[in-house]
Amino acid sequence: MDMSMHDKLVALDTCAVSDALDSLGLPGAALGLHAVAGERRLAGEAVTVDLIEADSTTTSPRHLCTAAVDASGPDKVIVVAHHGRTHVAGWGGVLSAGAVARGAEGVIVDGAVRDLDEARQFGLTLYAATAVPVTARKRIVERDWNITVEIAGVRVDPGDYVLADGSGVVFIPRDRLDEILSIAETIAAKEARMLARVRAGEPVATVMSANYETMLDREALR
Secondary structure (H helix, E strand, O other): OOHHHHHHHHOOOHHHHHHHHHHOOOOOEEOOOEEEEOOOOEEEEEEEEEEEEOOOOOOOOOOOOHHHHHHOOOOEEEEEEEEEEEEEEOOOHHHHHHHHHHOOOEEEEEEEEOOHHHHHHHOOOEEEOEEOOOOOOOOEEEEEEOOOEEEOOEEEOOOOEEEEEOOEEEEEOHHHHHHHHHHHHHHHHHHHHHHHHHHOOOOHHHHOOHHHHOOOOOHHHO
């Protein structure tokens, strides 16, 4: 990921990016995910993994997520499609150690994870739905990695961009990045001016006039 683009993305928050996606009629917010380890803002390119439930006929050439971990690095975010499962973990402690060793920006799991104490000890930024102690062994396997996945209803292609912070997780299609960042920057600048007015003592009702309801209209963003 180009560092100037990374700097632009990490300077924004998920709310501004979500608003930009809304203005274009695009999905992007992966609902129900939050930081379970680490507090810093997370931004980078998605390295994707898809997990499925194991049965007597299921085989996998490797333990889940290991290929994605080994392929990760700076400006990369490992994105695991665990399909909302909360009864079994789709990520664990050894994987967390590997992600940190490779220099990955962090990990996002659409479902449950485990070994949170270790993730925190290693300094990994990890977003997920929840934590459980139940192992994936003989329950969950990797279907494939570096493929298109679905995270909380949002399509994510390898190399798409992700931003995560205290408000949640949003995904940005790679081919629309410049457009979406430009709109998000405009929105963030408008809201910064509104905040300055409120802090200066102007009535909130005046600042958040009827214009607030239409500030995402395309005409208002030009």
